[in-house]
Amino acid sequence: xxxxxxxxxxxxxxxxxxxxxxxxxxxxxxxxxxxxxxxxxxxxxxxxxxxxxxxxxxxxxxxxxxxxxxxxxxxxxxxxxxxxxxxxxxxxxxxxxxxxxxxxxxxxxxxxxxxxxxxxxxxxxxxxxxxxxxxxxxxxxxxxxxxxxxxxxxxxxxxxxxxxxxxxxxxxxxxxxxxxxxxxxxxxxxxxx
Numbered sequence: 001x002x003x004x005x006x007x008x009x010x011x012x013x014x015x016x017x018x019x020x021x022x023x024x025x026x027x028x029x030x031x032x033x034x035x036x037x038x039x040x041x042x043x044x045x046x047x048x049x050x051x052x053x054x055x056x057x058x059x060x061x062x063x064x065x066x067x068x069x070x071x072x073x074x075x076x077x078x079x080x081x082x083x084x085x086x087x088x089x090x091x092x093x094x095x096x097x098x099x100x101x102x103x104x105x106x107x108x109x110x111x112x113x114x115x116x117x118x119x120x121x122x123x124x125x126x127x128x129x130x131x132x133x134x135x136x137x138x139x140x141x142x143x144x145x146x147x148x149x150x151x152x153x154x155x156x157x158x159x160x161x162x163x164x165x166x167x168x169x170x171x172x173x174x175x176x177x178x179x180x181x182x183x184x185x186x187x188x189x190x191x192x193x
Contacts (some may be wrong), residue, residue, distance in 0.1 A: 001124070003193070004097045008083040008094040010040045015171070015179060019128050020082045026190035027080070033049035035072055044069075048117035059105045069101045069177020075082045078193065079153075084171075085131045088138065107156040123158040124166045124193060125149075128186050135169040135171045136173050164189060 005024055006128070009016035020038075027034050055061040063070055073079075083094050090098070104110055106140075107118045127149035132139055150163050166189055168174065168182040 001063075001077045001193075002035060002075065003027050003080060003124075004035045004072055005037065005080045005082060006094070007036070007038045008040070008081075008091045008097075015083075015147065016045060016082065016084050016130060018183065019130070019186060022187050023082050023109040023128055023190050027086070029135065030191045030193060032078075035076060035091055037069075039097055043091060044055070044097055045101065046093045048096065048099045052100065056172045057104055062103050063106065066101050066103070066108075069097070070103075070106050073101060073106070073119065073157075074121060076094065077121060078126075079102075079122050079151075079157075080126045080128065080190075080193075081149060082128045085129055085133075085138075085167075088141055088144055090145060101109065102156065117156050117159065120156045122161060124159055124162050126166065126189070128166045130171045131132075131167060131169045132172050133169060137167065146178055 005027070007016075009020070010020075011017060020021055022117070024034055024036050035050045047080070052062070052065060055065075083091055087090075090097065102108075105118060111114045127145075129145060129149075130163050131145075146165055146167070150165050154161055154163050168178070174182075
């Protein structure tokens with residue numbers, strides 16, 4: 001299976017970087033082909049400019065701006081997001097990626113006023129993330145990153161997509177044993193992916 005990993009964290013020595021390496025290495029060990037996209041290293045521009053927005057429904061013009069990213073997304077069988085949760089959301093660079101790449105005729109199809117999924121090629125979807133917050137606080141606030149990773153992304157993929165969400169909460173207060181255990185859980189999940 002071809003798995004597109006999208007990673008969003010700027011620090012190479014962060015725990016999220018260790019998670020990213022674990023995700024990629026474990027998927028490769030499991031025999032998958034991995035297309036790894038590090039949004040920061042790639043220099044992805046997350047800003048949807050006025051011109052971008054004005055051409056949003058002009059599919060050829062809009063797609064031309066991000067065509068390489070679209071081709072990578074459309075050529076995979078599975079998608080794994082690896083990122084921290086910041087301010088109860090995706091990092092800005094990841095949110096900008098979604099805004100700029102999940103465009104009409106890519107992530108969704110509009111036909112006769114009806115909207116349908118566009119990423120029919122994606123049959124597996126996973127998120128690997130960390131939260132600075134405790135789980136109860138994320139739940140109280142509606143846990144938008146979990147909903148985005150398990151609901152929003154689900155509806156733009158193949159209707160039979162298998163979705164998993166892996167989160168380590170309260171990152172600021174966990175022990176080394178907690179982070180090691182989480183790395184082990186993520187490794188096992190990716191080996192079985």
